[in-house]
Amino acid sequence: MDEVFRALADPTRRGLLDRLRERDGQTLKELESELPMTRFGVMKHLKVLEEANLVTTRRRGREKLHFLNPVPIRLIHDRWVSKYAEPWAAALSELKQDLEEEE
Amino acid sequence: MERYLVVDGAGAMSVFEIYIKTTPERLWEAITDPEMRAKYSFGVRTDSDWGEGSQYRSGVPGVIEIAEGENVEVDPPRRLVQTMTALWSDDVKAVGTSRVSWEIEPVGTSCRLTVTHDQLPADANSEVYGGWPMILSGLKTLLETGETLDTPGSLRYAGATG
Numbered sequence: 001m002d003e004v005f006r007a008l009a010d011p012t013r014r015g016l017l018d019r020l021r022e023r024d025g026q027t028l029k030e031l032e033s034e035l036p037m038t039r040f041g042v043m044k045h046l047k048v049l050e051e052a053n054l055v056t057t058r059r060r061g062r063e064k065l066h067f068l069n070p071v072p073i074r075l076i077h078d079r080w081v082s083k084y085a086e087p088w089a090a091a092l093s094e095l096k097q098d099l100e101e102e103e
Numbered sequence: 104m105e106r107y108l109v110v111d112g113a114g115a116m117s118v119f120e121i122y123i124k125t126t127p128e129r130l131w132e133a134i135t136d137p138e139m140r141a142k143y144s145f146g147v148r149t150d151s152d153w154g155e156g157s158q159y160r161s162g163v164p165g166v167i168e169i170a171e172g173e174n175v176e177v178d179p180p181r182r183l184v185q186t187m188t189a190l191w192s193d194d195v196k197a198v199g200t201s202r203v204s205w206e207i208e209p210v211g212t213s214c215r216l217t218v219t220h221d222q223l224p225a226d227a228n229s230e231v232y233g234g235w236p237m238i239l240s241g242l243k244t245l246l247e248t249g250e251t252l253d254t255p256g257s258l259r260y261a262g263a264t265g
Contacts, residue, residue: 024117056118056217067118074236075121075243078252 004072007052013045017054020068027063116221119235124213125246131180133246134205142251143241146260153177159185163260167191172200182206189231198227
């Protein structure tokens with residue numbers, strides 16, 4: 001989990017995750033095209049994201065595609081966010097459910 | 104490690120990976136046992152005889168139908184490939200049939216579980232594949248602690264009867 005927090009503690013890496021969330025399965029070339037950064041810089045950031053299991057790769061022919069793996073973020077949510085926000089979030093979630101059932 | 108190939112024409116694809124401290128056999132059981140499956144799937148059970156080419160159905164009997172499909176490849180405790188047609192709303196029904204592949208790889212004293220959801224239309228409603236992180240987080244909690252998640256939403260249909 002330390003690796004996930006470390007990976008998320010950088011705006012460029014969070015930006016890369018956002019770009020994969022918008023369109024999954026991008027190549028390095030696609031990811032670097034809109035960043036004011038060298039290919040080497042982007043590769044270093046992707047490596048940190050891969051080590052934290054936030055990004056996973058698949059080969060398609062000669063290309064390496066990068067996919068967002070949202071599961072570690074969910075684990076942080078279930079371990080940390082829900083614990084602190086739960087009383088309110090649970091109440092809101094139940095309220096939403098009740099309202100939907102009344103429709 | 105060389106990961107498997109993304110086949111051209113596989114449609115849109117999402118990949119979900121998680122490490123769970125368990126054995127491949129226990130993980131396989133948690134995926135294929137209807138009662139265990141319900142504990143981390145919003146209370147939704149999945150029933151099948153798990154033969155290759157057999158059908159499965161997911162839902163809360165008498166309350167809601169969630170999904171149905173075919174078990175295309177069944178190789179316990181390593182690999183399960185299924186077709187999936189989501190059934191819980193008209194919006195998700197419109198997505199049609201996609202494919203879900205479960206792969207279990209032992210890594211030290213843990214397993215890496217990869218769920219690949221592909222053969223999706225490019226504009227597929229994200230509800231169809233968006234539930235996997237919550238399901239896999241609940242699966243990890245169940246196998247590592249014996250407990251069920253009680254975060255909002257995770258118990259959506261728990262205790263529901265028809």
